[in-house]
Amino acid sequence: MSIVSIEPATPDRWDDLENLFGPTGAYGHCWCTFFRRRAKDHTESTTCDRSRRGLDNKEELRRLTHDGKVPGLLAYDENGPCGWVSVAPREDFVRLARSRTLRPADPREPGVWALVCFWLPPRRRRRGLGSRLLDGAIDYARSQGARVLEAYPVDTMGGRAPSSEVYPGTVEMFRRAGFTLAGHHTSERLVARLELKTD
Structure with a gap:
C-alpha cells in the first residue's frame, strides 16, 4: 500500500484521527498531548481510575482540532x-x-515550528512511512510560513529501538532529510534543525 496524500488534521478529519489512534489513543493514552500540556495537566496512563485513562488528553486533542488549531x-x-x-x-x-x-x-x-511525534500502526512500521510523513511536515511548515523546523530525535546509534522510545523519530531519519544537529546533547536526545527556504 502506498500513501495517497498527507493532509492537515482539520475538524472534518477528527473521526479519521480518532480511528487511527484507536481506543487507547496512541502510546498508552497520550493522544499526542504530552508536549502540549503541563505535566500536572497531562493524564498519565498510570492513573488509578482506569476508566479515565487518557480521556482528558483525548478531549484536549479534540478541542484543539475543532478550534481550528491544526495539531498535525x-x-x-x-x-x-x-x-x-x-x-x-x-x-x-x-x-x-x-x-x-x-x-x-x-x-x-x-x-x-516543532515536530514532536510520529504515530504509525504496528503493521505500517519499518516501511519508510515515517520519512514520508517527515517530508510532508517539512512541506506543510514551509507552506505556513515557518522559517525553521526543529525536532528532538532519539539517537539509536544505527540500531533498532522500541517504537515507544523513538516516537520523536531517529537522528538518522532527520539527517537524511537535511537537518543539522544543534543545541545541546544529552545522553539520548539531540535538537535537530532545518532552515526552510520560503518563496
Whole structure:
C-alpha cells in the first residue's frame, strides 16, 4: 500500500484521527498531548481510575482540532488514515519551554515550528512511512510560513529501538532529510534543525 496524500488534521478529519489512534489513543493514552500540556495537566496512563485513562488528553486533542488549531498531519493510503505526525508552531508545545534539555536557547526566535511525534500502526512500521510523513511536515511548515523546523530525535546509534522510545523519530531519519544537529546533547536526545527556504 502506498500513501495517497498527507493532509492537515482539520475538524472534518477528527473521526479519521480518532480511528487511527484507536481506543487507547496512541502510546498508552497520550493522544499526542504530552508536549502540549503541563505535566500536572497531562493524564498519565498510570492513573488509578482506569476508566479515565487518557480521556482528558483525548478531549484536549479534540478541542484543539475543532478550534481550528491544526495539531498535525494525517497520512492516507487507499484504505484510509495510516499515519500521523505532530507538527505546529513551537510555542504551541508548552512542555518544550519548561524542559531542562529541550527548551530553546531563544524562545522568542520568530518562525520556529516543532515536530514532536510520529504515530504509525504496528503493521505500517519499518516501511519508510515515517520519512514520508517527515517530508510532508517539512512541506506543510514551509507552506505556513515557518522559517525553521526543529525536532528532538532519539539517537539509536544505527540500531533498532522500541517504537515507544523513538516516537520523536531517529537522528538518522532527520539527517537524511537535511537537518543539522544543534543545541545541546544529552545522553539520548539531540535538537535537530532545518532552515526552510520560503518563496
